[in-house]
Amino acid sequence: MILRFLRDNLKRLLGRRPKEPLSLLVELLGFEPQDRALYDLAFRHSSMSRTDETGFKLNNERLEFLGDSVLATAMSHYLYLEHPHWDEGELSKHRGAMVKRAVNNAVALRMGLDRFLQIRRDVRQGSSDIYGNTLEALIGAIFLDRGYLRAEAFVLERVLPLFLELERSLMDQTMNYKSLLLEWTQKHRLSLDFRMLQEPKRSGVPFVCGVFVDDKRIGLGRGLNKKEAHQDAAHKALLALCRADEAVARELGINPALLESSQS
Incomplete structure (x- = not known):
């Protein structure tokens, strides 16, 4: 509160008045609201609920x-x-x-x-x-x-x-790469297996997971835990499949360019 007071007074001294709440809201929306009470309610979290005359809690x-x-x-x-x-x-x-x-x-x-x-x-x-x-x-x-x-x-x-x-x-x-890969393999009636190839006993060493489709390894992933390694391996597997056949990306409704850009 004190910092806000000092900041607002500094702006006044410099000839800049702080924006009023309504002007900030108009700037956010791009138009002037007709019923401001609705927007007050939209920004009222349940932890700050008000109570109406019937005892009903008002929040967003x-x-x-x-x-x-x-x-x-x-x-x-x-x-x-x-x-x-x-x-x-x-x-x-x-x-x-x-x-x-x-x-x-x-x-x-x-x-x-x-x-x-x-x-x-x-x-x-x-x-x-x-x-x-x-x-x-x-x-x-x-x-x-x-x-x-x-x-x-x-x-x-x-x-x-x-x-x-x-x-x-x-x-x-x-995007859940593992779910997408599972969806694709089930659609084509292929077997899918995630095998942990490295499970470290000490910190700082990554978990390593391999993805096998019909017993052929198509992806290798690493992570700080098993879940991250599984997800990374599924990502690498999907990337390999999309590179091999553009139809895979179309089937799954994903953008191959974004899949490439999110590669770690």
């Missing part, structure tokens, strides 16, 4: 539920128009990656939603998912305040560009 959880559906619909519409030759499976995979919690959290932080969030300090430090939840609640508030078209425009103009910018760095957080 219901708006989060609503915004989650609006976000999924807007992203579905975008993918449907942008990729007319993708089938239902490819559309679903890409939408799932775009609305995953890790993506929403990173996008929300890049947007600066943490500046608006009303939350207890101890709760803020406990989970990063609160930011993705807040983004969904904000989208729900826009939907109720200005309707679906405005909410969709916010997603496409403000959220989507940040996702595309962060896509490469978020690749490892949003």
Whole structure:
């Protein structure tokens, strides 16, 4: 509080007044809200719930539920128009990656939603998912305040560009290579086996895992634990399969270039 007071007074001395909360919100949204109470609610975490006259707790959880559906619909519409030759499976995979919690959290932080969030300090430090939840609640508030078209425009103009910018760095957080590899082998009725080739007894030595498809090793991965080694091995195996046959990437609905760029 003291630091904020000193900072604001310094800005006044320099001839720059600190921005008012409404101007910050307008800057974030790209338009002026009609019902500010909805946005106050969108940024109110359950740890800071208010109680109405009936005793009902008011926080952003219901708006989060609503915004989650609006976000999924807007992203579905975008993918449907942008990729007319993708089938239902490819559309679903890409939408799932775009609305995953890790993506929403990173996008929300890049947007600066943490500046608006009303939350207890101890709760803020406990989970990063609160930011993705807040983004969904904000989208729900826009939907109720200005309707679906405005909410969709916010997603496409403000959220989507940040996702595309962060896509490469978020690749490892949003894609489960092991699950994708399992899906592909099951589809083609091939056997899949993860074999630990090195399990160190001392720290600092990596775990090493081999991926075998029909008893042929196609990937070798390393990690600080078995789970990381499995995931890295599956990543290397998928990379090898995509390099050998471009149809594999199309089947799984993944971008080979991003798979290459996320290689460790």
